[in-house]
Amino acid sequence: MAGRQSADAQDQRFPAAAAVPGVTVAKFGGTSVASAAQLRKVQAIIDADPARRVIVPSAPGKAHAGDTKVTDLLYLCHQLAAKGQALGQVWDTIAARFQGIVAELGVALDLSAILREARERIAGGASADYAASRGEAIHGRVLAAALGATYIDAAEVVFFDRAGRLDRRTFPAIAARCRIAGRVVIPGFYGSDHAGEVKTFSRGGSDVTGAVVANALDATLYENWTDVSGVLMTDPRVVAEARPITEITYRELRELSYMGASVLHEEAVFPVREKGIPINIRNTNRPADPGTMIVAERDAGNQVVVGIAGTKGFTVIQIEKAMMNTEVGFGRRVLDAFERLGISYEHTPTGIDTLSVVVADRQLVDASGTSKLEQVLEDLQATLRPDTLKVTPGMALIATVGQGMTHAVGTAARLFSSLAKARVNVRMIDQGSSEQNIIVGVEEADLALAIRAIYNEFA
Numbered sequence: 001m002a003g004r005q006s007a008d009a010q011d012q013r014f015p016a017a018a019a020v021p022g023v024t025v026a027k028f029g030g031t032s033v034a035s036a037a038q039l040r041k042v043q044a045i046i047d048a049d050p051a052r053r054v055i056v057p058s059a060p061g062k063a064h065a066g067d068t069k070v071t072d073l074l075y076l077c078h079q080l081a082a083k084g085q086a087l088g089q090v091w092d093t094i095a096a097r098f099q100g101i102v103a104e105l106g107v108a109l110d111l112s113a114i115l116r117e118a119r120e121r122i123a124g125g126a127s128a129d130y131a132a133s134r135g136e137a138i139h140g141r142v143l144a145a146a147l148g149a150t151y152i153d154a155a156e157v158v159f160f161d162r163a164g165r166l167d168r169r170t171f172p173a174i175a176a177r178c179r180i181a182g183r184v185v186i187p188g189f190y191g192s193d194h195a196g197e198v199k200t201f202s203r204g205g206s207d208v209t210g211a212v213v214a215n216a217l218d219a220t221l222y223e224n225w226t227d228v229s230g231v232l233m234t235d236p237r238v239v240a241e242a243r244p245i246t247e248i249t250y251r252e253l254r255e256l257s258y259m260g261a262s263v264l265h266e267e268a269v270f271p272v273r274e275k276g277i278p279i280n281i282r283n284t285n286r287p288a289d290p291g292t293m294i295v296a297e298r299d300a301g302n303q304v305v306v307g308i309a310g311t312k313g314f315t316v317i318q319i320e321k322a323m324m325n326t327e328v329g330f331g332r333r334v335l336d337a338f339e340r341l342g343i344s345y346e347h348t349p350t351g352i353d354t355l356s357v358v359v360a361d362r363q364l365v366d367a368s369g370t371s372k373l374e375q376v377l378e379d380l381q382a383t384l385r386p387d388t389l390k391v392t393p394g395m396a397l398i399a400t401v402g403q404g405m406t407h408a409v410g411t412a413a414r415l416f417s418s419l420a421k422a423r424v425n426v427r428m429i430d431q432g433s434s435e436q437n438i439i440v441g442v443e444e445a446d447l448a449l450a451i452r453a454i455y456n457e458f459a
C-alpha cells in the first residue's frame with residue numbers, strides 16, 4: 001500500500017506484534033444503505049474483513065430511480081414545521097422506511113421511541129441541521145443492531161468550533177470512545193457545535209466524518225463504499241463506459257473535484273491526507289472490484305493522464321494592449337478592477353500582448369441578481385486604456401489531469417490534436433502552474449464532445 005508510514009513507525013504503534021491488525025474505517029454512502037437488501041451487502045462486506053471495525057453510514061438514499069433520499073425528506077419536514085404545518089405523510093414515509101428495513105432484516109430493535117422523539121423535536125421547531133441529522137442518527141442504530149456493533153452518537157465525538165470548523169478535540173474524543181473490543185458504528189454527516197447543538201457538515205458530508213474518524217484512529221485505510229467502482233476517468237453521464245482509475249494522488253483528485261468530478265466530498269481529503277492514510281473508493285454492489293486507491297504519491301508509469309473533468313458557466317474577458325509587458329503593474333491593475341467589485345477569478349492565461357481573466361458566471365452577478373459585467377468593463381477601460389477588450393460568454397472549462405503531464409513530451413500535442421480532430425474550437429488554454437493539469441476553454445455546446453475526444457485519446 002503506497003503513501004503510508006514506514007514499517008518502523010508501524011511497529012512502534014503496535015509494539016506487541018503484527019498480530020494486531022490496523023483499523024479500516026468503512027464509510028457507506030446513501031445508495032449503499034438504502035434498503036434491507038443493501039444492508040445485507042454491507043454486512044457481507046464487513047464480515048469479509050475483520051479489519052473493518054469502524055463503520056460510518058449515511059442516511060438511506062435512493063433505493064430506486066424516482067425514490068427520495070431520507071435526508072431530503074427530513075429537510076422537507078423542517079420546512080413544514082417552520083410554516084406551522086403538520087409533518088403528516090412526509091414523516092410517515094420516513095418512519096415507514098426505517099421500520100420496513102428493520103422488519104425485513106429481522107433485527108430486534110424497537111425504533112418507536114427514537115422516531116417519536118425525532119418527530120416531536122422537528123415538529124416543535126428544532127433546527128434544519130437537527131432534522132437532517134436524524135437520517136444518519138437513526139440509521140446508525142439500525143446498522144449497529146444488524147452488525148452487532150456498539151453505536152456511538154456522532155454528537156458526542158464530532159465537534160465544531162465557534163467558526164463552524166471542525167474542532168480538533170474531535171480526534172481524541174473519537175479515539176477514546178473507539179478503544180473497545182468489537183465493531184463500532186458512528187453515524188456520518190453531523191456532530192455538535194460549541195453550544196452543544198447538533199450541526200451538520202454540508203451535503204454529502206458523511207464522507208468527511210469517515211475521513212475524520214480515519215484520522216482519529218490512525219487507520220491503515222479509509223474505505224468509501226458507494227455505487228460506482230471507483231473514481232471514473234470522467235463523468236459517467238458524458239462517457240457511459242468511462243473506466244475506473246486504479247490509483248490517483250490526493251492532489252490529482254482535488255484538481256478533478258474542483259472541476260466537477262463529485263464522487264467524494266471536497267473536504268474529505270484533508271483529514272486523511274494529513275496522516276497519509278489512503279482512501280479506497282469501492283462499489284457496494286460489486287465488492288470484488290478493486291476500486292480506486294487515493295494515495296499521497298503514485299508512480300505515473302505510462303499513464304500520464306489520470307482523469308478529465310469539465311464544467312459549464314464561465315466568461316472570458318480578454319484584454320489586448322500592444323507592449324503591455326513594458327507597463328509595470330499592468331497585471332495588478334487588471335486584477336484590482338475585479339477585486340474592487342468583489343469578483344474572484346479562476347485563471348489568468350497570458351499571451352504576448354494579451355491577458356485573459358476567466359470568471360465563473362455566478363461571480364458576475366451581485367446578491368440581487370444584477371450583472372457586474374458592464375461595471376468591470378468600464379473600470380478596465382478607464383484604468384488600462386486597452387487596444388481591445390473582448391468578452392466571450394458561454395464557456396466551459398475542461399481540466400485534463402495527471403501529475404507531471406505538462407512535462408511529458410507530446411502530451412499537450414495529443415490533447416490538442418484530439419480536440420482538433422473532433423472539430424472542437426479551443427478558445428483558451430492554461431497550463432496550470434501545478435504541472436498537474438492543462439485547462440482548455442471551449443464553447444459550452446462543445447463540452448461533451450470535447451471530453452469524449454480527450455477521453456478516447458488517453459483512456
Ligand code: ADP
Nearest residue numbers: 029030031226227228231232234235261262263
Ligand atoms: P454516495 O451516496 O455513496 O456518497 P455520491 O452520489 O455522493 O455517492 O457519489 C457517487 C456518484 O458520483 C456516482 O454515482 C456518479 O454518478 C457520480 N460521479 C460524478 N463524477 C464521477 C466520476 N468522475 N467518477 C465516479 N463517479 C462520479
Ligand code: ASP
Nearest residue numbers: 058071189203204205206
Ligand atoms: N445524508 C447526507 C446527504 O444526503 C450526507 C451524506 O449522505 O453524506 O447529504
Ligand code: MG
Nearest residue numbers: 029204207263
Ligand atoms: Mg457522497
